[in-house]
Amino acid sequence: MYVPKRCAFCGKEVRLGSGILFVKNDGSTRSYCSSKCKVNDIKLGRDSRKLKWARRQKGQ
Numbered sequence: 001m002y003v004p005k006r007c008a009f010c011g012k013e014v015r016l017g018s019g020i021l022f023v024k025n026d027g028s029t030r031s032y033c034s035s036k037c038k039v040n041d042i043k044l045g046r047d048s049r050k051l052k053w054a055r056r057q058k059g060q
Helices: 035-043
Strands: 020-023 029-032
Touching: 020 035, 029 035
Parallel strands: none
Antiparallel strands: 020 029
């Protein structure tokens, strides 16, 4: 059975067959809804709570 996943950066729901699944060297996985979220999280190291466009705001 399919369990819906949430984007690790913005919190948006990632549908089956879409989005990006990033696997770390230790085997843990992170789901992203778009390359924008992946780049902001991994490459740029930004905090999603400080960005207005990300749904995940302070206190959530």
